[in-house]
Structure formats: structure tokens, C-alpha cells
Amino acid sequence: xxxxxxxxxxxxxxxxxxxxxxxxxxxxxxxxxxxxxxxxxxxxxxxxxxxxxxxxxxxxxxxxxxxxxxxxxxxxxxxxxxxxxxxxxxxxxxxxxxxxxxxxxxxxxxxxxxxxxxxxxxxxxxxxxxxxxxxxxxxxxxxxxxxxxxxxxxxxxxxxxxxxxxxxxxxxxxxxxxxxxx
Amino acid sequence: xxxxxxxxxxxxxxxxxxxxxxxxxxxxxxxxxxxxxxxxxxxxxxxxxxxxxxxxxxxxxxxxxxxxxxxxxxxxxxxxxxxxxxxxxxxxxxxxxxxxxxxxxxxxxxxxxxxxxxxxxxxxxxxxxxxxxxxxxxxxxxxxxxxxxxxxxxxxxxxxxxxxxxxxxxxxxxxxxxxxxxxxxxxxxxxxxxxxxxxxxxxxxxxxxxxxxxxxxxxxxxxxxxxxxxxxxxxxxxxxxxxxxxxxxxxxxxxxxxxxxxxxxxxxxxxxxxxxxxxxxxxxxxxxxxxxxxxxxxxxxxxxxxxxxxxxxxxxxxxxxxxxxxxxxxxxxxxxxxxxxxxxxxxxxxxxxxxxxxxxxxxxxxxxxxxxxxxxxxxxxxxxxxxxxxxxxxxxxxxxxxxxxxxxxxxxxxxxxxxxxxxxxxxxxxxxxxxxxxxxxxxxxxxxxxxxxxxxxxxxxxxxxxxxxxxxxxxxxxxxxxxxxxxxxxxxxxxxxxxxxxxxxxxxxxxxxxxxxxxxxxxxxxxxxxxxxxxxxxxxxxxxxxxxxxxxxxxxxxxxxxxxxxxxxxxxxxxxxxxxxxxxxxxxxxxxxxxxxxxxxxxxxxxxxxxxxxxxxxxxxxxxxxxxxxxxxxxxxxxxxxxxxxxxxxxxxxxxxxxxxx
Numbered sequence: 001x002x003x004x005x006x007x008x009x010x011x012x013x014x015x016x017x018x019x020x021x022x023x024x025x026x027x028x029x030x031x032x033x034x035x036x037x038x039x040x041x042x043x044x045x046x047x048x049x050x051x052x053x054x055x056x057x058x059x060x061x062x063x064x065x066x067x068x069x070x071x072x073x074x075x076x077x078x079x080x081x082x083x084x085x086x087x088x089x090x091x092x093x094x095x096x097x098x099x100x101x102x103x104x105x106x107x108x109x110x111x112x113x114x115x116x117x118x119x120x121x122x123x124x125x126x127x128x129x130x131x132x133x134x135x136x137x138x139x140x141x142x143x144x145x146x147x148x149x150x151x152x153x154x155x156x157x158x159x160x161x162x163x164x165x166x167x168x169x170x171x172x173x174x175x176x177x178x179x180x181x182x
Numbered sequence: 183x184x185x186x187x188x189x190x191x192x193x194x195x196x197x198x199x200x201x202x203x204x205x206x207x208x209x210x211x212x213x214x215x216x217x218x219x220x221x222x223x224x225x226x227x228x229x230x231x232x233x234x235x236x237x238x239x240x241x242x243x244x245x246x247x248x249x250x251x252x253x254x255x256x257x258x259x260x261x262x263x264x265x266x267x268x269x270x271x272x273x274x275x276x277x278x279x280x281x282x283x284x285x286x287x288x289x290x291x292x293x294x295x296x297x298x299x300x301x302x303x304x305x306x307x308x309x310x311x312x313x314x315x316x317x318x319x320x321x322x323x324x325x326x327x328x329x330x331x332x333x334x335x336x337x338x339x340x341x342x343x344x345x346x347x348x349x350x351x352x353x354x355x356x357x358x359x360x361x362x363x364x365x366x367x368x369x370x371x372x373x374x375x376x377x378x379x380x381x382x383x384x385x386x387x388x389x390x391x392x393x394x395x396x397x398x399x400x401x402x403x404x405x406x407x408x409x410x411x412x413x414x415x416x417x418x419x420x421x422x423x424x425x426x427x428x429x430x431x432x433x434x435x436x437x438x439x440x441x442x443x444x445x446x447x448x449x450x451x452x453x454x455x456x457x458x459x460x461x462x463x464x465x466x467x468x469x470x471x472x473x474x475x476x477x478x479x480x481x482x483x484x485x486x487x488x489x490x491x492x493x494x495x496x497x498x499x500x501x502x503x504x505x506x507x508x509x510x511x512x513x514x515x516x517x518x519x520x521x522x523x524x525x526x527x528x529x530x531x532x533x534x535x536x537x538x539x540x541x542x543x544x545x546x547x548x549x550x551x552x553x554x555x556x557x558x559x560x561x562x563x564x565x566x567x568x569x570x571x572x573x574x575x576x577x578x579x580x581x582x583x584x585x586x587x588x589x590x591x592x593x594x595x596x597x598x599x600x601x602x603x604x605x606x607x608x609x610x611x612x613x614x615x616x617x618x619x620x621x622x623x624x625x626x627x628x629x630x631x632x633x634x635x636x637x638x639x640x641x642x643x644x645x646x647x648x649x650x651x652x653x654x655x656x657x658x659x660x661x662x663x664x665x666x667x668x669x670x671x672x673x674x675x676x677x678x679x680x681x682x683x684x685x686x687x688x689x690x691x692x693x694x695x696x697x698x699x700x701x702x703x704x705x706x707x708x709x710x711x712x713x714x715x716x717x718x719x720x721x722x723x724x725x726x727x728x729x730x731x732x733x734x735x736x737x738x739x740x741x742x743x744x745x746x747x748x749x750x751x752x753x754x755x756x757x758x759x760x761x762x763x764x765x766x767x768x769x770x771x772x773x774x775x776x777x778x779x780x781x782x783x784x785x786x787x788x789x790x791x792x793x794x795x796x797x798x799x800x801x802x803x804x805x806x807x808x809x810x811x812x813x814x815x816x817x818x819x820x821x822x823x824x825x826x827x828x829x830x831x832x833x834x835x836x837x838x839x840x841x842x843x844x
Binding site: 031032035036038039042043044045047048058059061062065066068069 | 209210348377378418419420421423575576577578585586587611612613614615616672673674675
């Protein structure tokens with residue numbers, strides 16, 4: 001058995017919330033809309049109803065919750081816009097999958113891992129410095145991805161976001177090394 | 183395609199209706215909903231009919247708290263104070279703190295208890311072996327809890343003068359799926375319509391009327407007899423949302439008592455206490471603990487241990503309890519961080535549970551959150567009050583209510599290659615929520631897949647709680663990675679899991695028989711429900727007759743739908759077969775029409791129909807599967823998959839017969 005992909009439920013999340021399909025979002029308005037939709041859709045609203053009514057309410061609420069999780073999170077929202085543009089970062093290879101970050105970048109990651117080992121033996125201050133440097137690069141990457149989305153350059157955005165994912169994973173490793181993941 | 187509710191299940195089986203049996207919309211009776219706090223040490227029932235203030239119902243002796251203790255010493259189980267009175271004499275037949283066994287496996291029971299435990303072969307549910315008056319019984323924790331619920335149910339219906347309509351039962355927010363399922367099953371066995379399981383902290387927040395303030399951010403610190411919960415809740419725009427929850431489902435006041443008892447025994451030089459001595463020490467420990475909430479020093483005497491007039495000071499008590507209390511404080515910090523807020527942003531802190539009466543607990547909570555906690559509602563009753571308020575709303579009363587959005591306390595994951603967990607729903611995700619996952623085959627020979635669902639935060643499946651295992655069967659023989667099965671994991675508003683699966687190639691909906699690792703099987707719950715009705719034999723046969731009719735009706739309908747769809751295809755059903763099946767259908771109709779038909783005759787008619795239609799059913803299924811493969815190039819298959827996935831992106835409404843015609 002192998003896990004091929006996670007498919008998410010629901011139509012376009014932006015449509016679900018009745019907002020424009022773009023990165024910039026009014027988070028407060030999004031939350032209010034979420035609460036409003038949740039109030040109407042919650043299964044408690046149909047308590048005592050038929051099994052079917054109950055199931056539909058559960059499905060509808062699930063859809064709203066999944067959509068909100070995606071839209072309120074800056075990274076998930078960016079990745080979702082790229083997915084709507086035809087590139088699914090959760091899939092590997094092929095035309096609609098995550099782009100290959102390129103040989104040069106992968107070599108750089110290998111070098112980064114080596115510097116993590118060095119920093120790890122050099123102590124906490126060295127780890128902190130490494131973390132700060134990668135963190136800032138990761139943020140830049142996300143910003144570049146968002147800019148590309150706003151310029152309608154989905155391929156470019158996908159590449160930035162893939163690299164962003166690699167860097168985030170690397171940061172998790174740094175945290176694990178520093179014992180911060182408790 | 184037919185627009186009925188029928189759909190095909192896996193290849194081996196006969197036709198089945200996939201849709202769970204439709205429940206007629208029950209006519210709710212506003213004001214007849216009750217709230218039950220099913221606690222580790224004691225339980226309560228409360229009412230708040232039609233918008234009134236909640237009140238806890240007491241027994242005939244005016245005692246509101248029902249000790250969660252069940253004695254199996256006579257013919258009928260005895261619950262409450264009368265059971266407690268028998269505890270010393272029959273430590274193994276009087277069951278207390280059964281909540282700690284709910285939904286657990288043998289390996290989870292790492293605390294001391296006087297019972298003989300056992301599990302059924304090949305199953306995970308614990309059985310407590312009880313020798314009651316010479317008769318050996320093997321009880322599941324669910325049955326024991328159901329006894330407690332029954333007493334509270336009767337107390338409420340006596341008060342209302344009528345049967346109750348439904349119940350909200352509270353559970354620790356930190357309860358996992360197995361523990362919640364066990365609680366729901368206990369409700370069903372007690373003959374209750376369980377509207378909803380409500381997290382205890384959420385119930386407490388409702389009781390405090392925090393929902394009336396319009397908006398705010400609150401922490402609920404709940405330290406009961408056996409469990410600890412911390413929840414961060416936010417109110418905004420009529421929605422009370424749990425942002426994060428944390429805790430320890432095996433830490434509570436009982437542990438306080440044990441630590442104190444161990445200290446007392448240690449001081450008395452007793453290194454290997456008898457069961458009796460340990461119990462006596464624990465009871466004395468509890469009394470001392472309660473006394474020290476009000477005074478700074480008390481004396482302890484335990485005859486059974488030869489302890490007489492030993493002084494116990496509050497400082498000693500606090501140094502004993504501190505490690506346990508600190509565990510709760512660490513959980514508070516973690517949960518605040520999960521919620522994304524700082525302690526000083528809170529608008530209020532609520533204390534729940536009898537153990538929050540310990541002054542040291544209050545002091546440390548105040549220190550952690552930087553504000554004195556709210557304590558004006560009796561911490562023993564506050565959860566039951568909240569449950570009663572929500573039950574009143576769900577019974578259909580006009581009471582003004584807020585929408586309660588809860589979270590799943592622990593991540594849900596799947597075991598993948600190498601025993602690694604792949605998380606599909608993260609902890610603290612707002613429920614209801616669902617996740618879908620597509621599985622592929624690794625060889626053409628593979629026609630089934632094993633799926634193991636676990637709950638927990640650890641990397642390895644063996645370190646998480648096993649929730650359920652099931653097998654996806656009837657996967658079409660296709661080249662590696664071409665067969666694709668989409669599995670949907672749905673958590674409902676009670677955080678209970680259901681699983682459905684669908685083969686994307688043929689659109690065949692799979693029946694997923696989930697075998698809960700630590701839960702009772704559906705059949706066993708049904709059996710216990712039946713037993714609980716105490717049917718006179720006449721009623722019982724009426725019931726089995728009704729069931730036989732439903733079964734025959736179900737099979738006949740499915741066969742008719744299938745005939746209508748593919749009955750004209752001679753390679754699926756020959757003329758002779760068709761004639762025989764139609765004759766069997768007519769027999770079935772005739773027997774259903776007779777008022778005096780007995781259950782055995784109806785069942786015989788159903789079996790005859792099943793036997794006759796079985797080869798036809800199998801061929802129809804095979805054809806459906808072949809339709810997914812034959813005469814298609816790889817490209818066709820790929821684009822069919824893409825189209826399928828696009829279609830799946832729309833939420834599926836009613837379940838039509840899901841066969842793709844080619």
C-alpha cells in the first residue's frame with residue numbers, strides 16, 4: 001500500500017467564502033465570514049433531524065473548516081492558489097506536480113546540512129545564527145512566491161514555494177537539533 | 183443509473199444498501215433534554231428546561247453527587263453510595279473509577295486497581311472479571327458506565343414525569359476517539375438518545391455564561407478525579423470556539439490521593455501494604471487532603487495500618503502534590519502556545535473539578551495566568567450545568583444559544599510503510615472535519631489493502647493509539663499505481679470517526695468495516711441495547727419479526743434495482759436465472775403481504791432470494807470492475823481519473839448507484 005496523495009474536499013475555497021480569488025485577504029472579514037458560515041452549517045442546527053440531514057451538515061461544516069484552515073494560513077493560501085492555477089505541490093513530478101528545484105539548489109541543501117552538523121557541534125549560538133539566516137531566506141522565498149502569484153506567474157510561484165518547503169523542512173531539522181520541538 | 187439509495191459494496195458480498203438506515207426525523211420534545219456529567223469519581227444529572235436556570239437533581243436523600251461506583255454483589259447491580267458501602271467487603275466486585283478503563287486496552291492500564299482484567303481473544307476491549315454471588319461475569323467498562331447513566335436517567339425522568347428526550351454527556355476534552363465512542367455506546371446501552379458529547383471545559387464555559395459577554399478569550403482549567411484538561415476558548419459573533427485543548431487523560435485527584443497514601447504508608451514503615459491497607463490509606467489520604475484545603479494541619483489515623491494521630495501539614499501535602507500540579511501547569515503553557523495567545527491576553531480563567539479546591543492548585547493557576555480564577559459556581563456541578571443548557575437547546579427549546587465549535591484533541595494518522603505515521607488530521611483542528619487520501623496498488627496481484635488508523639502525536643504507529651484496522655477489498659487488477667482507492671475519514675461534531683472508501687476506477691463505493699481496536703463491536707452494543715430493554719419474550723419476537731421484514735425488504739429492493747439496470751444483459755443474467763429470481767421476489771412479496779407471517783418464514787424467503795441472486799450479483803460486480811479497465815488505453819484511464827477527481831471535488835449529495843457506464 002502506498003499513499004498517493006491527499007485530496008481535499010470541496011469546491012474552490014474562495015468561492016465557498018464568497019471572496020475574490022487572490023492572495024491579499026482581509027483576515028478579520030474572513031474570520032467573521034467563517035463564524036457566520038459555521039453558525040448556519042453546524043450539525044447542532046439539525047439536532048433531531050434525519051440521518052441524511054445530519055450527514056449533510058457534518059459534510060458542509062467539514063468543508064467550511066477545511067477551507068478556513070487553508071485560507072487563513074499565509075503559506076497554505078499561497079500553495080492553494082498555485083494549486084488552483086494547475087500545479088499541485090503535494091504531487092511529485094509530471095506536468096501538474098511540484099517542480100524540480102534544480103540540481104544547484106539540491107547541492108546547496110546538502111551543503112546546508114553539513115553546516116547544520118558543524119553548527120550543532122559548535123553550540124547553541126551557532127545554531128541560532130544558522131536558523132536566523134535560513135528563516136530570513138525562507139521568508140524571502142515566500143514573499144517572492146506571493147509576488148509571482150499576484151503577477152499571475154504560477155510556474156514561478158510554484159518554484160519559489162517548493163524551495164520554501166525545502167527550507168521549512170530544514171528549519172524543522174534545526175529545531176529538532178536544538179531540542180526545541182518539545 | 184438509478185436514483186435510489188442503493189449502491190454496490192465489495193465484490194464478495196451481496197447487494198447492500200450503503201446508506202445507513204434512514205432515521206425518521208424524531209419529533210423533539212423541548213424541555214426534555216438532560217445533561218449528564220459522567221465523572222471518574224462521581225456523576226451528576228442536571229436540567230435546564232426551556233430556558234430556565236440549570237439545576238442538579240439530587241436523590242431521595244438529597245445527595246446531588248452520585249458516586250461513580252457500581253457493585254456487582256447481588257443479582258442486580260447497585261450504583262452509588264450503596265455500592266461504596268460494599269467496597270471494603272468486596273473490593274473486586276465493586277467497580278469504581280471505571281472511566282479510567284473506558285476505551286482503553288490492557289497496555290494502557292498502568293495504574294493500580296484491585297480488579298482482575300482480561301481481554302477477549304483477538305479483541306482489545308478490557309473485561310473486568312467479577313465474581314458476583316458465585317456467578318462469574320465479564321463486564322466491559324461500557325456496561326458498567328451504562329449502569330451509572332441508567333440511574334441518572336431514571337432520576338431525571340422521575341423529576342420530569344415523563345421519558346426524557348435526549349441527553350448531552352460530557353467527556354474530557356482530551357478523550358480520544360475510542361474513549362468517546364465508549365461513552366456514546368454506554369449512553370445507547372442505557373437506552374438514551376445521545377444528542378451530543380460535549381467537552382467538559384466547553385460545558386463549564388457555558389455554565390459560567392461566558393457566552394453572554396459578547397466576546398472574549400478564556401481558559402478552562404479542569405482537574406477532576408481522574409483526568410486533567412486545559413482548554414482555550416474564544417467567543418466571537420455568537421460562536422464559542424475551542425482554539426486549543428491539552429491535558430492528561432490519566433491525571434487527577436485520585437493520583438493526589440495515591441501519592442498522599444503512599445507517603446502515609448511509607449511513614450508508617452509499611453513497604454508491602456495489603457489491598458485492604460492500601461484502600462484504607464487512600465480513603466484517609468482523601469480525607470486529609472480535603473481537610474487541608476481549609477486548615478493548615480490535620481491528624482491522620484488509619485487503624486488498618488497501625489497509624490494513630492500522625493500529623494500531616496499543608497506544606498508536606500503541597501510538596502507531595504507539586505510534581506503532579508506542575509504537570510498540569512506545563513500542559514497549560516503548551517496549550518496557550520498551541521492556541522497562539524499569551525496568558526495576559528485572556529479575559530478569564532475558569533476552574534472546574536473537585537480537585538481545584540486544593541489551595542495549591544488555585545495558587546499555581548493564578549500565578550500561571552496572572553489573574554485570580556473564577557470559582558463562584560460549585561466546581562463539582564459546573565460541568566453538569568453546562569451540559570443541561572446545551573441539552574435544552576438541542577431538545578428544541580427556544581433558549582438563546584451559541585454555536586459550539588470543538589476541536590479534535592489528538593492528531594489522526596495512518597500507518598504507512600515501515601510503521602511511520604502519516605498525519606491526515608492535525609490535533610486542534612476544528613471539527614467536524616474530513617480528510618481524503620488516495621491509495622494506490624503496488625502490484626497487479628494486489629486486490630486488497632490493509633489500513634490502520636491511529637491517533638496521537640508520535641512518529642511511530644506503535645507509539646500512538648490504535649483506533650481501527652480495516653481492509654479495502656475488491657480492488658481491480660491493474661498495473662502498479664493504476665488502481666486508486668480514495669478513503670474519506672470523517673470526524674463528526676463529537677470527534678467520532680467514520681470511514682468510507684471509493685474505488686476511483688469504477689466508482690465503486692466500498693463498504694468499510696472498521697474494527698475498532700478498543701471498542702465494542704456494533705453487534706455487541708446492539709445486543710446490550712436489546713438486553714437493556716428487558717423485553718418480555720413477546721416484545722422480543724415482535725422485534726425480531728420487524729427486523730426480518732426490514733432485511734427482506736432491503737434485499738428485495740437491491741435485487742430489483744440491479745435487475746432494472748442490467749437485467750437485459752444476457753451475459754449477466756440468463757433468462758432462467760431471471761425467471762427464478764423473479765419468482766423468489768414474488769414469494770417475498772407474498773410473504774410480506776401476509777399479516778401473520780412469522781420471522782423464520784420471512785428470513786427463509788430472504789435467504790432463498792440471496793442464494794438465487796448471488797451469481798448474478800457477482801457477475802454484475804465483475805462487469806462494473808471490468809468497465810473500468812477494458813478497451814481503454816493508458817491515456818483514457820488517466821483522463822478518466824482526472825475527470826473523476828474533478829467530479830469528486832464537488833461534494834457528493836445523495837448516493838446514486840455508482841457504476842460508470844462505458
